[in-house]
Amino acid sequence: MAKLIKKRSKKSGLPPGSLVHIGERKVETPKISIIDYNETQFQEKATQAIEECFIFKDKPTVTWTNIVGLHQTEILEKLGDCYGFHPLVLEDILNTDQRPKMEDYGDYVYIVLRSLEYNHQKEEIESDQISIILGQNFVFSFQEKEGDTFDPIRERIRTGKGRIRKIGADYLAYALLDSIVDNYFIILEKLGERIELLEEQLVTRPTPETLQTIHDLKKEMIFLRRAVWPLREVVGSLERGESSLIQASTRIYLRDLYDHTIQVIDNIETFRDMISGILDIYLSSVSNRLNAVMKVLTIIATIFMPLTFLAGIYGMNFKYMPELEWRWGYPFIWLVMIGIGIFMRVYFKKRKWL
């Protein structure tokens, strides 16, 4: 789960609105894909020159421009000039350390959130910043690296399946958000499986590695929470219809999306509760095992110390030790020792140590 905090310091001192890419460079060259459609028409284009999307600016059709890779700041500069986006919006798109938020600039709405994917090789969650600008008849989406999150939406637009071609840009923006939130559930499934595995392990055989796993899960929960909690407010304010760009019919879908977000948060909180419960149990079981170990030691010591002492007594070299001369001294001492052993055993039984 990457770095705790990104190198924001390289921007310190620059005036606000300066376009500097903060974050890793995750793709070699930026890729731009343009999809323009309405209920009857459909056009798709892949390019590297942002200028190609400017011709769609004044057409009434819905234009969706997806930009992958953020390190070439010129692309954003040109885009900002052409569409009149506020410099602070462009700055926020480039700064890949944003907290999910939604800003209404009147003509357009800027939404930023995090897309999460589970990397099965590295066994960790990967997080990407996704920015969306929604206007009257356009949607711009910005990704740090290529992912397949948006593929089903592209397919639905191509085939004209569902409502997507009939309703405007606001529904497209909703569909993008929805596909990102849907991915969260896959992450939650993965984490849920890991937590269940952990619980089983706890019962069968806890090891010091269990502790590390608990810590890792806890940390992932912290990051997940941070990515999802603010989203609730973002979707909530979209749903409450604070922007005139969102039609009433889309609002019902946003309410559904809001419910999903709440459900994700609910699951995260449940997971947190469970992990902290697991940690408690782990700690207690460590104490219990210490107790068990100490009991073994105490039993052994309590039995053999007196016996060894007795053997020591009759190992002394005093000249006058009458017992040593006795005919049955040796068997008798064995009987005494066995008696002590049996007594100890009974005593431990009574104390429920055995």
Place this chain on the structure above:
Amino acid sequence: MAKLIKKRSKKSGLPPGSLVHIGERKVETPKISIIDYNETQFQEKATQAIEECFIFKDKPTVTWTNIVGLHQTEILEKLGDCYGFHPLVLEDILNTDQRPKMEDYGDYVYIVLRSLEYNHQKEEIESDQISIILGQNFVFSFQEKEGDTFDPIRERIRTGKGRIRKIGADYLAYALLDSIVDNYFIILEKLGERIELLEEQLVTRPTPETLQTIHDLKKEMIFLRRAVWPLREVVGSLERGESSLIQASTRIYLRDLYDHTIQVIDNIETFRDMISGILDIYLSSVSNRLNAVMKVLTIIATIFMPLTFLAGIYGMNFKYMPELEWRWGYPFIWLVMIGIGIFMRVYFKKRKWL
């Protein structure tokens, strides 16, 4: 208490409103039961064809259709077409992983919540999703599997006992909710008994299994909480009369239901507090027992180590050890040893270790 999270991933990528059943298939074939009544008339029917309920659609009588089993999505499709339910409502009914919520669609209100039952064989709580659609003169209820929760209501309608036949569909919906919440109290009673048992165990003889029981109870509390907390808001918004489908006279009953929900939540929080108190006490008693064990070990070692040392001294084979030659050397050494033993005992008494 089932899985942490259900396989929602199989829906990922589908457009919103796609009808896919998420959850286990708990019955073989869906069962549909229709009850149609007003103050004077009463009609009851069991069928497997959802079409049979469509004839009641425009009749002024109240029609309650109960559908058990959700895996045949065609039933919902047909129902949605006939009554004009929003696709998102149908989707939510099929997705058995919902958080309790209430959605007002103007013509009808959609309510989803969880019904809880205590399975005495498995000694665990079983949870079912119940969806209710309340319209002007109809109520649809959807269950995952058959249960006897609604039986008393059916009986009351049949016999015409109580207010139920005199008031409209909103009172029926209230009665359904009320019977579900009433069941929560039975669950709470069961859990209360288990907590009291646990407390007694803690006093008499705590074992490592106690820990597992605490963990299980804690986990059940987490799930219970998750099922009940959101219900408060659901019933609250029904009571505040945000929907025109709820009559004023029913509102007083909803206030009562709201109180019950609060009481359930109150009990859950009390239980949580008690369980966390029990865990604290358990951990402390483990520490206390460790202390007790260590004291025994220390007492034994502190008495016998010096004595064994002394015996070792007089077991040495030095040629010139005058004590060994003494006539009363051996009895004298015994006296010394007994003296050390008594001194140690007094010392431990003073330190309050014995």
Place this chain on the structure above:
Amino acid sequence: MAKLIKKRSKKSGLPPGSLVHIGERKVETPKISIIDYNETQFQEKATQAIEECFIFKDKPTVTWTNIVGLHQTEILEKLGDCYGFHPLVLEDILNTDQRPKMEDYGDYVYIVLRSLEYNHQKEEIESDQISIILGQNFVFSFQEKEGDTFDPIRERIRTGKGRIRKIGADYLAYALLDSIVDNYFIILEKLGERIELLEEQLVTRPTPETLQTIHDLKKEMIFLRRAVWPLREVVGSLERGESSLIQASTRIYLRDLYDHTIQVIDNIETFRDMISGILDIYLSSVSNRLNAVMKVLTIIATIFMPLTFLAGIYGMNFKYMPELEWRWGYPFIWLVMIGIGIFMRVYFKKRKWL
């Protein structure tokens, strides 16, 4: 502190408003006492027939009817019929597991809360449900068992002392609430004393029983909290004058009562904080004592193990051990051993273990 949760299950399945007594039967036969008064007149009556109070219904004087014992549900049925109380109110009075609440039914206000008394024999807090119905010129109060909480009020009415005879039924209801809340302070005093005792014990000599006392106090705090927290809202909404039955002049007294409630809550929270502090200290002192015990063990073992080893060496039976033949071998080995002992002591001093 009685049961965690009362047997509500016997009501499950019954229609709302069914009159079933939930709780223990604390008195043999219900007792009804009627006091009717205004500034000039005063009349007092003790009966077992609820009908006797109906004659006061339309008189302008204030009538206070106190009913002790709830298991005869007919009494409530008749009362409900005569005064037109809502069935849910009657149900709530009988269900002695209520959360404190206040419900305004227009003509009358229903208040339910818990009265607490300290049972000095059993050394535990006893809790009773008290229901109060306040109307224009009447107050009904319902108790589970006889108590002396209301006696001073009766006395004040009889002697005409204070404002109580001059102001209406609302002031009487306030006086009843005030006397119940006053009792809470006595409970708090008792608990405060026990906490102070516990703290002293902690300093002088903590025992495993201390742990049980902490747990018991914690549990009593949970129950107390549950009884008092909701009361704040009850008194608060009475004071804010949401009901027209409360006159402005009484409101100033309700504000005072509200302050007392807050103070009770404040004290409960302080006690909770203190008890959790005491638990922390107890746990730490257990650890500290374990440390002390282990140090003794380690000191003993570290001194005597090397010495016993040395003694063991010269107890070996090798044929050629030159030291054994030395004239001063034995005194010399004693010197070595004493030297080791002194060195160890110095070493432990330096490590601050002694």
Place this chain on the structure above:
Amino acid sequence: MAKLIKKRSKKSGLPPGSLVHIGERKVETPKISIIDYNETQFQEKATQAIEECFIFKDKPTVTWTNIVGLHQTEILEKLGDCYGFHPLVLEDILNTDQRPKMEDYGDYVYIVLRSLEYNHQKEEIESDQISIILGQNFVFSFQEKEGDTFDPIRERIRTGKGRIRKIGADYLAYALLDSIVDNYFIILEKLGERIELLEEQLVTRPTPETLQTIHDLKKEMIFLRRAVWPLREVVGSLERGESSLIQASTRIYLRDLYDHTIQVIDNIETFRDMISGILDIYLSSVSNRLNAVMKVLTIIATIFMPLTFLAGIYGMNFKYMPELEWRWGYPFIWLVMIGIGIFMRVYFKKRKWL
């Protein structure tokens, strides 16, 4: 820090408004001091008869009457009669267990709060209840015992320094509150020093007494919090101008006072965080020391147990033990033992135990 809770029980059963002094008697005889002033005039008087202040009642000058000692309830009775204060106000003044609060009675405002002083002899915080009644042209202040908190204000009035003589009674009330809150900072400084001392101790040498100090500080924090948190609301509602007795120009000073109150609360919360951090560290360091002790024990036991065993072997008296006869048996066994010792040392080094 005195008692947890004061003997309120002696008032239980009395009608509200009964004048009973609850708390300790801290002075022998009550002292009354009267200061009457406006911009040009100034008059000061010390008396024991409350009647002397009544002559100032109708004069337009500001009259400040300070009453020290509350056990003579007649003083308050007479005062209440003359100025028409509500009996509940007089009751609250006498009950020295009040939570800070502000009550607006229209003609006058009643404010109650706690003054804190650090007693350097007893090394504890002493707490006094201060009541203030602010009217159009008078301020009454009630103290449990004499203190020097108000001396600088008296001096400022006498010399006419600052704004105090120019503005009305509301500014005087503000000045009194301000001087009390200023004292809180001195308490905080003291506590801050003790916390810093505690932290140093923790690093150099923690002892079991450290635990007691932490507990004491924690308890003082609880009491401090309880005295200061409600004050925030008191000053806040004064500042928001809810009473017409407060002039706009005074409000700016009350805002400043509000900031100070927030700052005190802020500091208290910081201290609480720090103390709980210190407790964590203390507990961990106890565990760490236990670990260190156990390592020493284990090292000693692990080295000497095998060696003692070996010595024991060659102390056996078997007739046929060839090693015993060897010429170099004894030196050889020494070599073996030294070898085992060195091996153990290396092993422990590798495990980083040494």
Place this chain on the structure above:
Amino acid sequence: MAKLIKKRSKKSGLPPGSLVHIGERKVETPKISIIDYNETQFQEKATQAIEECFIFKDKPTVTWTNIVGLHQTEILEKLGDCYGFHPLVLEDILNTDQRPKMEDYGDYVYIVLRSLEYNHQKEEIESDQISIILGQNFVFSFQEKEGDTFDPIRERIRTGKGRIRKIGADYLAYALLDSIVDNYFIILEKLGERIELLEEQLVTRPTPETLQTIHDLKKEMIFLRRAVWPLREVVGSLERGESSLIQASTRIYLRDLYDHTIQVIDNIETFRDMISGILDIYLSSVSNRLNAVMKVLTIIATIFMPLTFLAGIYGMNFKYMPELEWRWGYPFIWLVMIGIGIFMRVYFKKRKWL
């Protein structure tokens, strides 16, 4: 991180508005720098006489006066006289223990916050109080000591780069706040690095010093939180446009600043969560190591105690011990001992202790 609380006591008893410097004296002589500009003109001046800035008072250009060093209270007195600032504002500037706050006095807005810098030599965070007074055409900024935080802004004004020369004094105030908040991110980066280092250490080799580091980080978090949390409200109320001195176009920048503040808070909370997670893991690993140590001890003791006992038996000097005479007694006892050793090993393996 300096003192917990500053010596405020030296002001106690003085009337409000008294100008006393509370805090350390961090510079020798105060330095005053004046920058006066509008879109076309620019003038810069460094002086020690505050009077030099008074000539700019009535000019329409924006005047930024930066004052470093606060111990010469005459400067503030003169400034207050000339510009008519409220004495409480001047008092707050001098009291360097302020909580961040914003106060609107109509003609001017007073903002106080903390600037944080990481001192690489001392490896600690240094904190300075910065006060800003924003008027129609002037900004006063007050620093405790010289820093380079404002240098880039000075440079931007000099070169006329960015919007800064075109917009009024409100944008300048925003720019100052922005540069301070930007610095917080550098602090967060530093802390983030230290937390990551700590985590690695935890995995590789935790030492008792780790505990001290955790405690230090925790403490720094407490201080950071205290400096940043209130800032949120400050910027929030500036952004909500509660003062008429802030133009609408600046508000969009303040919204951005607000987002940054939230992000800083978000990071601090994440860090806190992580540090508390690290502490949990540290404590658990201490317990785990104790377990490991105890197991070694128990294994050694459990193997060698019975063996030493056996050796002791045959070291006894009884006259009649038949085994001692046996030809193969000695080899046989060795076999028995090796057998016991092997059995113990197998037993421990089965218990998973090895």
